[in-house]
Amino acid sequence: MTVPVRIEHLFKTYTRRRLLGKNLEKPVLKDVSLTLEDNHVLGLVGESGCGKSTLCKVLLGIEKPTSGLVEVNGQNVPTLSKSEFKKLRRVLQVVYQDPYSSLDPRMNVRQLLSEPLDIHRLKKDKQERKAFLKELLTAVGLSESQLERYPHEFSGGQRQRICIARALALNPQILVADEPVSALDVSVQAQILNLLKEIKKSRRLSMLFVTHDFAVARFLCDDIAVMYRGRIVERAPAEELFTNPQHPYTEALLSAVPSVHAPRRAVFAGQETPEEHPERESWACPFAARCRYAQPACQTQPFALQEVAPRHACACGVLPFKNHKSKSAV
Amino acid sequence: MINDRILKRIYTNKTSLFGLVIVVFFLLVALFAPVLAPVENPNNAYQLPQKSYQIAPQPPSAENWFGTTEQQYDLYYGVVWGTRLAFKIGLTVTFFAFLIGLLVGGAAAYFGGKTDEILMRLTDVVFAVPSLVLAMVIAAMLGPDIKNMMIALTAVAWPSYARLVRGDILSVKQRDYVTAARTLGARGPRVLLRHILPNAIYPSVVVASLDIGYVVLTAASLSFLGLGAQPGTADWGQLIAMARNWVLGTPGHPFAYWYTVVAPGGAIFMFVLGWNLLGDAFRDILDPRQA
Numbered sequence: 001m002t003v004p005v006r007i008e009h010l011f012k013t014y015t016r017r018r019l020l021g022k023n024l025e026k027p028v029l030k031d032v033s034l035t036l037e038d039n040h041v042l043g044l045v046g047e048s049g050c051g052k053s054t055l056c057k058v059l060l061g062i063e064k065p066t067s068g069l070v071e072v073n074g075q076n077v078p079t080l081s082k083s084e085f086k087k088l089r090r091v092l093q094v095v096y097q098d099p100y101s102s103l104d105p106r107m108n109v110r111q112l113l114s115e116p117l118d119i120h121r122l123k124k125d126k127q128e129r130k131a132f133l134k135e136l137l138t139a140v141g142l143s144e145s146q147l148e149r150y151p152h153e154f155s156g157g158q159r160q161r162i163c164i165a166r167a168l169a170l171n172p173q174i175l176v177a178d179e180p181v182s183a184l185d186v187s188v189q190a191q192i193l194n195l196l197k198e199i200k201k202s203r204r205l206s207m208l209f210v211t212h213d214f215a216v217a218r219f220l221c222d223d224i225a226v227m228y229r230g231r232i233v234e235r236a237p238a239e240e241l242f243t244n245p246q247h248p249y250t251e252a253l254l255s256a257v258p259s260v261h262a263p264r265r266a267v268f269a270g271q272e273t274p275e276e277h278p279e280r281e282s283w284a285c286p287f288a289a290r291c292r293y294a295q296p297a298c299q300t301q302p303f304a305l306q307e308v309a310p311r312h313a314c315a316c317g318v319l320p321f322k323n324h325k326s327k328s329a330v
Numbered sequence: 331m332i333n334d335r336i337l338k339r340i341y342t343n344k345t346s347l348f349g350l351v352i353v354v355f356f357l358l359v360a361l362f363a364p365v366l367a368p369v370e371n372p373n374n375a376y377q378l379p380q381k382s383y384q385i386a387p388q389p390p391s392a393e394n395w396f397g398t399t400e401q402q403y404d405l406y407y408g409v410v411w412g413t414r415l416a417f418k419i420g421l422t423v424t425f426f427a428f429l430i431g432l433l434v435g436g437a438a439a440y441f442g443g444k445t446d447e448i449l450m451r452l453t454d455v456v457f458a459v460p461s462l463v464l465a466m467v468i469a470a471m472l473g474p475d476i477k478n479m480m481i482a483l484t485a486v487a488w489p490s491y492a493r494l495v496r497g498d499i500l501s502v503k504q505r506d507y508v509t510a511a512r513t514l515g516a517r518g519p520r521v522l523l524r525h526i527l528p529n530a531i532y533p534s535v536v537v538a539s540l541d542i543g544y545v546v547l548t549a550a551s552l553s554f555l556g557l558g559a560q561p562g563t564a565d566w567g568q569l570i571a572m573a574r575n576w577v578l579g580t581p582g583h584p585f586a587y588w589y590t591v592v593a594p595g596g597a598i599f600m601f602v603l604g605w606n607l608l609g610d611a612f613r614d615i616l617d618p619r620q621a
Contacts, residue, residue: 060513082517087513102506108527115524116514166514 002074004174004206005036005059010068012230028054029231032068033305034037037175041200041207043221043238045253050257052228053097053212056178058207060094062083072174091121093172097179103151109162110147113137116123116169132169139167139202140145141195148273157188166197166201175200175207181216193219214257223311226250229286232305236312246314248291293318343614349607352600367410376411376564378403387576387590397589398601400572403562405593410611411564412594414523416601419476419549420542427545428538430484431491432531439491440522441542450496453489460487462548469557476565479558484543491534498530503607505529539612543605569594 012029028051036042044052057063058070061077070077072092080088096102103112113133116122134144140161150160160180167175177196181189198221200207211217217224218238221270225235226249234247245251285291288298295318305313341347359366365374370379381394381402390397396405438449456464465482472478502508503526510519546566552558553567554574561572573590581587 062509062513086515089513096506096509096510096511098506102510104507104511104525104529115511115516119515119520163510166510170514 001293002071003035004067004073005034005035006071007032007034007055007059008069008071009033010058010070011066012051012058012063013066014061015228027116028230029065031056032227032230032232034225034232034235035101036206036208037223038206039200040222041209041220043212043217043224044208044227045212045217045224046227047212047253050227050249052212052227053178055227056094056176056208056210059176060092072175086120086283090170091172092176093167093170094164095160095180096174096177096200097169098183099156100151100183102163103159104150108148108150109137109142112151112162113165113169113252116166120170122170136165136169139168139199142193155188157191160184160188160192161195164192164199168199171203173204173206175205176210177207178210178211180209182211182213189216196220214242214254226253231286231303231315232312232313233287233316234312235305236314237307240309240312244309244312246308247287248293248318249287249314252290252292287316332571343611345607346611346614349604349609349611350381352604353608354411356485357417358602359410360417362583363410363414367407370407376409376415376559378411378562378564380404380562383474387573387587390589396593399569400589403569403572405569405589408564408569409593409597411568412566412569412597413601415476415563415565416520416546416549420479420546420605423480423487423545423549424538424542426484427487427541428534430488431493431534432495433493433499434488435495436499436527439496439503440480446496449492451546453492456486456489458492459463462551465548465552466555466557474557474560476559476563479549479552482557483548487541487545490537494534494537495530498533500524501527502530535616536609538605540609543602543609547598547602565597566594570598 006245008031012031013027014026016024016026018024032051032055034042034044034055044055047203048076053234054063058065058079059072061080064078072088075084075088075233076089077085081319107115110133113136114129117129123132133147135273137144137146142158142161142165146154151162154162160183164180164258180196181192186191193216196207196209199205200220209217209221221234224238224241225232226241226247227233228249234241234250236244236246241250242254246256270297284301285298291298293316298318303315305315306317308314371373372376380389381398381404384402385400387400388394388398388402394404394406396409399405399408424620434449434453438446465479466484468482468485472481474559489574508521508525511525549558550567550570551564552563553563554571556571559565560570561568570591573587573594576587578584579588
C-alpha cells in the first residue's frame with residue numbers, strides 16, 4: 001500500500017556561489033527518512049534552523065533535494081512533469097506560518113478563496129461556486145458576510161482560518177502545516193488547533209505538522225519526529241515519545257518545557273556550538289557536544305537511526321542502552 | 331480602482347483635496363483653452379499673439395489681463411495655452427518613461443542574471459550623469475524643438491522607474507503570498523500579473539504622479555535655456571525666458587516688470603504643487619491597509 005508521504009535518505013545542501021575561492025556549502029538536511037501514514041498527523045519537532053521548514057519546502061517541490069527520495073502517493077516529487085506537478089497540488093496543500101504575509105493584501109476573501117479554484121478550473125458555475133465558498137467559510141468558522149473584506153481587516157487567527165480555507169479549497173488529501181500557530185497568541189492557538197483537529201477528522205486528512213512547541217505537538221500529533229541539525233534523531237508515536245523519550249536531545253527538550261509545577265533542571269551539558277567541525281558533522285552524532293550522556297565513542301561512532309521498540313527509532317547509541325541497563329538492574 | 335473609499339479619502343484630507351482642486355482647475359483650463367483664449371493663429375494654436383513690436387513689457391490691462399511680456403506677447407494667452415502644453419509634456423513624458431522603466435525593470439527582475447546585470451548597469455550609466463545636464467545634451471543634439479525636448483526628458487526620466495520597478499518586483503517575489511500562489515499551482519504569468527505586478531507597481535504610480543509636476547518644471551528649465559520651445563511659443567518656460575531681461579526691473583524700481591515673471595512662474599509653481607499634493611494622496615490611497 002502506498003503511504004501519503006514517504007521520504008527516504010533525503011539530503012539537501014544549499015550552495016552559495018562565490019566569485020573567488022570555494023563555494024560555500026551548507027548542508028541543511030542529512031539523510032532524513034520519514035513516513036506519513038494515512039489519516040495520521042506526523043509532528044516534526046525541533047529547534048529553529050534545524051531544517052524543518054526546508055523539509056517542507058522540498059516536500060512541496062519549492063526546493064529541489066540534493067539527493068534522496070520524496071514520494072507523495074507513490075510519485076517522486078522532484079521528477080514530476082509540470083502538469084503532473086499541478087495535479088499534485090490538488091492532493092498536497094500547505095498552511096504557512098505567518099498568516100500576515102501569506103495572503104495577498106490586494107485580494108479580498110472571495111478572490112483569495114476563488115484563486116485555487118480558478119487555477120485548477122473547478123466549480124466554474126456561479127451558483128455552485130457561491131455555495132462552495134459558503135461551505136468552505138463555514139468549515140473554517142468564518143461567515144459568508146466576510147467575503148468582500150480584505151486581509152488587513154482580520155485578526156491573526158481569522159487570517160489563519162482564511163489560509164486554511166484556501167488550502168482546503170482544492171480538497172487535498174495531505175496538508176502540510178508549517179508552524180501554523182506559532183505566529184498567533186496562545187488563546188487563538190487553541191482555536192486553530194481545534195479547527196485543524198476537526199478538519200483532519202472530517203476530511204480524513206493526513207497532516208505533516210511542523211512545530212517547535214511540544215504541547216502543541218502532543219495535542220494534535222499521532223507520531224512525532226524530532227529533528228536536530230538536519231537529522232531525525234528520534235521518531236515514535238506521540239504518547240510513547242512523551243512518556244519514554246530515548247534520545248538525550250528529546251529528553252532535554254521535554255524537560256526544558258517550562259512548567260509552573262516543577263523546577264527547571266539543567267538538561268544541556270554544554271553550549272551550542274555555532275559551527276561544528278564539518279568532517280565530523282557529516283557522520284557522527286551532531287548532539288554530542290551538548291549531550292550530558294556523551295561518551296568518547298560518540299565522537300567516532302557513526303550516526304544511525306535504530307529501532308529501540310516497535311515503531312520507535314532513536315539515533316543514540318548510549319542512552320537507550322543505559323536506560324535499558326538501569327531498568328534491568330532494578 | 332476609483333470607488334467611494336478613494337473619493338472619501340480625498341475629501342477628508344484637506345491637503346490632498348487642495349491638490350486635487352489645483353490639478354482639476356488646470357485640467358479645465360487646458361480643456362477649455364480655445365474658449366478662454368481664442369486662437370488667433372489657426373495654423374499654430376501655441377503661437378503667442380503679438381500685439382505690437384514694442385520691446386518693453388506692458389502691465390496688466392483690460393485688454394491684456396496678465397500684461398504683456400517682451401515684444402508684446404500676451405501673457406494671459408501664454409499661461410492658458412501653456413497649461414495645455416504642460417499637460418501634454420508632463421503626461422506624455424511620464425507615460426513613456428513609466429512604460430520604458432516598467433519594461434526594463436520588469437525584464438531585469440523577471441529574467442535576472444546577465445539580463446539584469448546588463449539592464450541595470452545601463453540605467454546606472456544614465457543615472458550617473460545629472461539628469462538636467464543629460465537632458466540638455468540630448469535636447470541640444472536633437473535640436474531645439476518641443477518634441478525633441480520631450481524625447482530628451484523621457485530619456486532621463488525612465489531609469490528611476492526601472493530601478494523602482496525592479497526593486498519592488500524582487501521584493502514582492504520573495505513574499506510568502508507569492509510562494510503560496512505557486513503552491514496552489516499558479517504558473518509564471520498568473521503569479522506575475524495577479525500577484526507580483528499589482529503589489530509592485532503602486533510605488534511607481536505614486537512616483538509618476540509626483541513626476542508629472544517635476545517633468546514640467548524641467549521642461550520649463552530647458553525652454554528657459556533655449557533648448558525647448560522657441561520664442562513666441564505659449565510655454566511657461568519660454569515665457570520666463572522672455573522675462574529674463576526684465577526680472578530685475580529698472581534702476582530704483584526692482585519690481586517694475588513683476589508681471590512678466592509672476593504669471594508664468596505662478597502657473598508652474600501651482601502646477602507642480604498640485605501634482606505633489608495629489609501624489610501624496612495617491613500614496614495614501616493606494617496602500618490597502620488604509621481604509
